[in-house]
Amino acid sequence: MTNQNVIISERRSGFDSSVISLTPAVSGSLPQPGRVIAVPAKKSFKNIESGAGDHAPKITALLDSMRASSPTPRSSETENIKSWIAHHPSALNMFDEIINASKGKQIVVFLDYDGTLSPIVDDPDKAFMTSEMREAVRDTAKYFPTAIVSGRCRAKVLNFVKLSELYYAGSHGMDIKAPAKGRNYRKGNNQALLCQPAREFLPMIDEVYKSLVEKTKSIPGAKVENNKFCLSVHFRRVEEKRWTELAEQVKSVTKEYPRLRLTQGRKVLEIRPSIKWDKGNALEFLLESLGYANSNDVLPIYIGDDRTDEDAFKVLRNRGQGFGILVSKSPKETNASYSLQEPLENINMLVFLNIAGYVLSKPFGGVEKIVLTTKISEEIKPKPDED
Numbered sequence: 001m002t003n004q005n006v007i008i009s010e011r012r013s014g015f016d017s018s019v020i021s022l023t024p025a026v027s028g029s030l031p032q033p034g035r036v037i038a039v040p041a042k043k044s045f046k047n048i049e050s051g052a053g054d055h056a057p058k059i060t061a062l063l064d065s066m067r068a069s070s071p072t073p074r075s076s077e078t079e080n081i082k083s084w085i086a087h088h089p090s091a092l093n094m095f096d097e098i099i100n101a102s103k104g105k106q107i108v109v110f111l112d113y114d115g116t117l118s119p120i121v122d123d124p125d126k127a128f129m130t131s132e133m134r135e136a137v138r139d140t141a142k143y144f145p146t147a148i149v150s151g152r153c154r155a156k157v158l159n160f161v162k163l164s165e166l167y168y169a170g171s172h173g174m175d176i177k178a179p180a181k182g183r184n185y186r187k188g189n190n191q192a193l194l195c196q197p198a199r200e201f202l203p204m205i206d207e208v209y210k211s212l213v214e215k216t217k218s219i220p221g222a223k224v225e226n227n228k229f230c231l232s233v234h235f236r237r238v239e240e241k242r243w244t245e246l247a248e249q250v251k252s253v254t255k256e257y258p259r260l261r262l263t264q265g266r267k268v269l270e271i272r273p274s275i276k277w278d279k280g281n282a283l284e285f286l287l288e289s290l291g292y293a294n295s296n297d298v299l300p301i302y303i304g305d306d307r308t309d310e311d312a313f314k315v316l317r318n319r320g321q322g323f324g325i326l327v328s329k330s331p332k333e334t335n336a337s338y339s340l341q342e343p344l345e346n347i348n349m350l351v352f353l354n355i356a357g358y359v360l361s362k363p364f365g366g367v368e369k370i371v372l373t374t375k376i377s378e379e380i381k382p383k384p385d386e387d
């Protein structure tokens with residue numbers, strides 16, 4: 001069992017160090033000395049990414065990709081996990097570094113929804129977040145601008161999160177409601193900005209949604225979700241022997257629409273406009289709308305679990321700014337700097353950030369050091385790959 005404390009010492013205040021004990025959510029992860037990263041075959045992490053029309057992937061490629069999202073775990077993965085963690089240490093163990101990097105900067109927090117704020121469940125309509133998580137997010141937004149960036153449609157994710165003080169980017173960033181604080185927007189009124197770069201695709205997406213519902217209705221467990229500017233075809237509850245049929249049905253529809261592209265998430269096929277706009281663009285748009293375009297005074301922290309979050313991690317890496325944090329139990333190719341094992345750990349991460357936010361906001365200021373001490377279970381067991 002993990003025991004985590006946050007020790008906050010305030011030199012300038014002359015106060016004694018205070019120790020705030022937090023109930024541990026789950027065990028942390030031990031950073032190991034550097035080794036060569038060994039991640040599962042590249043294919044497992046590949047986005048299908050080709051257009052849905054002429055350049056559409058073959059059914060076999062689509063199936064390979066669907067199967068790769070639930071590989072059989074091997075015991076030899078222990079070493080891989082350890083070396084992966086050495087390169088992507090638990091964000092909970094890197095708290096000092098994060099706080100040091102934030103000196104003189106505004107932290108802005110970006111959070112994915114499914115698999116990050118809520119656990120992955122069989123029924124997408126029941127992916128509720130816990131009240132503890134909601135509380136942690138609410139507190140985060142008190143100290144730092146906080147945005148949710150999700151593949152779901154904006155209204156649906158707002159309905160799950162239920163916090164009106166946050167900013168929301170739905171449909172993988174293609175539907176953003178943001179504040180108009182940036183230089184380019186200040187002259188206007190105080191209304192929120194709406195960014196919907198794929199607006200012209202709405203009728204097409206509706207048409208494809210209807211066709212997909214029709215074509216997949218005979219496959220038990222298949223579910224088509226309308227996320228406004230994109231669609232999700234879920235196969236988590238479809239028997240594997242019927243995946244070929246499902247992939248064929250999806251292809252039979254999407255091949256008629258060369259302006260759409262097919263990608264894959266966690267046991268889900270996603271259909272979206274093939275415009276150059278993703279969660280990375282959403283992150284940049286939100287930073288700009290908050291008044292931090294090309295600014296060095298900002299420290300974005302993006303926490304996500306899915307392939308689509310990699311676009312945002314990549315933006316942070318290219319900007320050389322902030323931290324991408326991947327929520328994953330197993331090694332994955334990633335552009336994130338740090339990792340968290342599951343949404344439960346994310347609660348602790350947000351709580352730690354909130355304590356830092358609280359202390360930094362005090363008029364006496366001057367936090368000398370925030371030390372996170374984490375006792376970690378000795379053994380890192382291989383865990384089944386995520387799907």
Ligand SMILES: O=P(O)(O)OC[C@H]1O[C@H](O[C@H]2O[C@H](CO)[C@@H](O)[C@H](O)[C@H]2O)[C@H](O)[C@@H](O)[C@@H]1O
Binds near residue numbers: 123
């Ligand atoms: O960007 P996100 O907020 O992570 O959204 C990505 C997709 O998440 C949802 O699907 C995933 O979560 C479901 C509930 O746990 C799970 O049943 C499904 O297998 C996962 O793929 C959502 O339903 C999709 O529409 C989003 O695109």
